[in-house]
Amino acid sequence: MNKEFKNSLYAVFGNPIDHSQSPKIHNFFLKKYNFHENYIRVCLEKENFLSDILFFFKNGGKGANITLPFKEKVFSICDSITERARIAGAINTIKKTKKKGLLGDNTDGIGFLSDLIFKKLIKKNFNILLLGAGGAARGVLHPLLNFKCNVYITNRTFSKAEYLSEKFKKFGNIQSVSLNSLHRKNYNLVVNATSTSVLNISPVIPSSLVSKKTIYYDMFYGEKNTSFINFCKKHGAQKVFNGFGMLVNQAAHSFFLWKKIFPNVNDVFYFFERKTVT
Known part of the structure; x- marks a missing residue:
């Protein structure tokens, strides 16, 4: 050391x-x-x-x-x-x-929002699905809500998503959704804030969540495509971005x-x- x-x-x-x-x-x-x-x-x-x-x-x-x-x-x-x-x-x-x-x-939050705005990936009233309820997700919730987006948060341990939804509801429209009910909503932007890409494991989301119109953003990055980006591309996504721009900002x-x-x-x-x- x-x-x-x-x-x-x-x-x-x-x-x-x-x-x-x-x-x-x-x-x-x-x-x-x-x-x-x-x-x-x-x-x-x-x-x-x-x-x-x-x-x-x-x-x-x-x-x-x-x-x-x-x-x-x-x-x-x-x-x-x-x-x-x-x-x-x-x-x-x-x-x-x-x-x-x-x-x-x-x-994190201001860096993330700056990259989304620069790349024209966000608009007011967007429906945004946030995957994960750890430190990475916490950092971006307030900027997204302050931008007047509708945020839906999910997590493998659902109680953590419920906790953040309750904690941040005073800042805007946020709801916790279970992994089983993700297909019930059309999302403009899906953001991976879990550690799956860092650990190089597949995301715990259904393939039915992937569409050509939706934007997919992995807050993580690497020299090669992350597991989240590969998953989205495999199932037909055309608008995929990694978190390098967020990192720089x-x-x-x-x-x-x-x-x-x-x-x-x-x-x-x-x-x-x-x-x-x-």
Whole structure:
């Protein structure tokens, strides 16, 4: 752990973490804006993750991103929490403030909505099906409801979907739906916020949910198509997107929290497209 943290002032923590493209994005931002600092990814053991994150900040760390499965579990180490993180009930960004306290924030929701708007994948009054009820889902619920969309949330453990539906109903139109009743509604957008793609397992949704008209968005990404995207394409979906755009946009908001500079996300897309071509 000591060797990993040496000269690395920013990091993303999760388990698993090998798939993460966050270091490439943030190191691109750091270099572009002339910060001679480094951003790494760290796989944490689930038993000691809080003490490891604290160790990072006590040894020079300035900022961190938090991903699965820790987003809902880092509140106890933060000295202050932003309103959007409090509403979400999940933290994906931590900043060490000048007073040496840790500020917890959530940039997932704004990053997700920014990507949907940029790609023209969302309109007011859209019927959106959200698969999953963990930290990833929590982070995007308020922005979607605030955008005046109708959100339907489902989860393998249905009680978790019911809990979030009750918790967020004051912000807009949200309902919990069981996996068995998904086919009863026509959805404009289906969003995968489960860990199935990270674990490379098939999504627990019926093939009857897939249609040519519906938009399918996986909040996760990889060098190859995710299991969710492959499932949707196999059953005839034509409008499928991965979460790389969300990652870039939430990274930009994290970077702004740390550096007070909002980077140009188009530079990142251009850089990655150029690297892919060459």
